[in-house]
Amino acid sequence: MxxxxxxxxxxxxxxxxxxxxxxxxxxxxxxxxxxxxxxxxxxxxxxxxxxxxxxxxxxxxxxxxxxxxxxxxxxxxxxxxxxxxxxxxxxxxxxxxxxxxxxxxxxxxxxxxxxxxxxxxxxxxxxxxxxxxxxxxxxxxxxxxxxxxxxxxxxxxxxxxxxxxxxxxxxxxxxxxxxxxxxxxxxxxxxxxxxxxxxxxxxxxxxxxxxxxxxxxxxxxxxxxxxxxxxxxxxxxxxxxxxxxxxxxxxxxxxxxxxxxxxxxxxxxxxxxxxxxxxxxxxxxxxxxxxxxxxxxxxxxGEPLYAQVPMGVRVLGTSQGSVADEMGLLPGEIITQVNQVPVHSNYDLHFAFEQNPAYAKLHVLDARGEMRIVGKPVYTGERNQLGLVLVPDGGSLTCYRKFGYGLFEVLYAKVATREALPVWVDWAEIESAPTTDS
Structure with missing residues (x-):
């Protein structure tokens, strides 16, 4: 029964x-x-x-x-x-x-x-x-x-x-x-x-x-x-x-x-x-x-929490299993130095990494305003896997221009795409490509 x-x-x-x-x-x-x-x-x-x-x-x-x-x-x-x-x-x-x-x-x-x-x-x-x-x-x-x-x-x-x-x-x-x-x-x-x-x-x-x-x-x-x-x-x-x-x-x-x-x-x-x-x-x-x-x-x-700051570059996210993820970088944290080189823009960050591509030592300001140091050797196979996403750093970027909140509301988000600056950080050569509005 x-x-x-x-x-x-x-x-x-x-x-x-x-x-x-x-x-x-x-x-x-x-x-x-x-x-x-x-x-x-x-x-x-x-x-x-x-x-x-x-x-x-x-x-x-x-x-x-x-x-x-x-x-x-x-x-x-x-x-x-x-x-x-x-x-x-x-x-x-x-x-x-x-x-x-x-x-x-x-x-x-x-x-x-x-x-x-x-x-x-x-x-x-x-x-x-x-x-x-x-x-x-x-x-x-x-x-x-x-x-x-x-x-x-x-x-x-x-x-x-x-x-x-x-x-x-x-x-x-x-x-x-x-x-x-x-x-x-x-x-x-x-x-x-x-x-x-x-x-x-x-x-x-x-x-x-x-x-x-x-x-x-x-x-x-x-x-x-x-x-x-x-x-x-x-x-x-x-x-x-x-x-x-x-x-x-x-x-x-x-x-x-x-x-x-x-x-x-x-x-x-x-x-x-x-x-x-x-x-x-x-x-x-x-x-x-x-x-x-x-x-x-x-x-x-409110005011945006994930916007550009003058004292460094702000982390927006990391790719799972990447070098940045293993270092424990969290959204909202601010990177102030890379390998003893001060960084104030995404370009500075790229430049600092290129000075010593075999090791990554970062000074990070966390959400509580406290400074911590994280580092990790970077092996040859990991050089294209830093996996660090930064907040927008000027210029015109691909972004969501219309969105809502609620069940499955991401399906309604509209994307505007334009010529974008590089924002995905790795040790590979970065190239920009033209994009179109959609």
Whole structure:
């Protein structure tokens, strides 16, 4: 019985188009950003598949957690509910990818259920009734408390995933600053494809739990099985005036608050009636847009953290496994000397490295304003693998000129390409090539 229900839940999950839409967008977003790095720096700095696999693994673990919570509370879905949420999510996602969050689909489902109930149109659940009448009948009996509980679990899980990934390695990028000049930025892509499995109608008799402890949200009439639904959550964007970890913690804080409010709304609907479902609908619609608005506000009001400085050259990023990465150079740090030669520009840095290509000794000013010295012998095979990305140092550079914040928002980032100065530091001969606007 349980094995058949589990197989049924996995099949309904695999047949849902959101699973494949989300998987493709996760890979596409990473690959697009990595291809842009070739245009920015002449080489790829970030990896594509390893981070995607890591996020898929975390999503699977999150799916186990949210499924356990839904099963413990007795949250239930019906095929019509799942289809409506999926359809509205895809429609909203076609308008803007960040709206692929299940919160928008759940809000639309709850509005439809509320409208059907107050209109008194119950439909008919008989074989002779039309398809629309059968769907209306199913929606009229939708358990709104279950969907509010699922929405609360989505918010709380997203907050936990963002908190866990707050220290994820960001990718370097160039963006067009407020004054019309390119500045450095750190690109973070936190997207999660969470598989959820919970109760739905099926042939298995509902087990009796003493004391009515489980399921808390009611039993599935006529028997139960398991039903699956993929959930997309997360955020992407550029950190220009803030640190990526601060952005992650800020978004996680707001999603945590939304989850707590939705959980409270479950109690309000249960205790005081259907009228309180509107509070949950508003929270579902506003929660993510509020986080986007707050992030954009913070990024536009502050001063760039990754801009040129007079006392040296600022590090924007390093390539994984490179010499610079092994030396522990971090974004935002300032290199003041290379092999005892003071550096004040990217050209000075190239010149200083050429004086002693067999060894790299750097004086680095860290984020706390403290000086440290790092060094490493550079062997013949490593001379083209310094892997150091610096902030823009004057001139016209390839950069992102239009971008947003939210789930898969990197896919909407526009790139302006012009004649660029060399910014990717190695011991190889550097050549510049003409580029075009796109």
């Amino acid at each position: 349980y094995g058949q229900s589990l197989i049924h839940g996995l099949l309904t999950l695999l047949l849902n188009p959101l699973l494949y839409v989300g998987g493709v967008l996760m890979v596409w977003e990473r690959a697009r950003a990595a291809n842009h790095e070739r245009r920015f720096f002449g080489t790829r700095v970030s990896r594509v598949w390893r981070p995607v696999f890591a996020l898929w693994g975390q999503s699977l673990a999150g799916g186990v957690v949210i499924s356990a919570v839904c099963l413990f509370t007795g949250a239930r879905v019906t095929p019509v509910d799942a289809a409506v949420v999926t359809a509205f999510t895809l429609i909203f996602g076609a308008i803007r990818a960040r709206q692929l969050s299940p919160l928008y689909g759940i809000a639309c489902l709850l509005m439809a259920v509320f409208g059907i109930r107050i209109s008194g149109w119950q439909g008919a659940d008989t074989p002779s009734a039309g398809l629309l009448s059968q769907w209306i009948s199913s929606l009229a009996h939708t358990d709104v408390k279950s969907w509010l509980a699922i929405a609360a679990a989505v918010c709380l899980l997203e907050a936990a995933l963002l908190w866990f990934n707050r220290s994820q390695r960001p990718a370097p990028a160039y963006v067009l600053g407020k004054r019309g000049r390119p500045v450095g930025a750190l690109l973070t892509q936190w997207s999660f494809l969470v598989p959820m499995v919970t109760f739905g109608p099926g042939p298995n008799p509902m087990p009796h739990m003493p004391g009515g402890v489980w399921p808390l949200l009611g039993a599935v009439a006529g028997g139960w099985s398991l039903w699956g639904l993929p959930l997309l959550m997360g955020t992407s964007g550029f950190s220009i005036t803030t640190v990526p970890s601060e952005r992650a913690l800020g978004t996680a804080k707001y999603m945590l608050l939304a989850g707590v409010l939705l959980a409270a709304d479950v109690y309000a609907v249960d205790a005081f009636g259907l009228g309180y479902v509107w509070a949950g609908i508003v929270i579902c619609l506003v929660a993510r847009e509020w986080t986007v608005w707050r992030t954009r506000l913070r990024e536009t009001k």
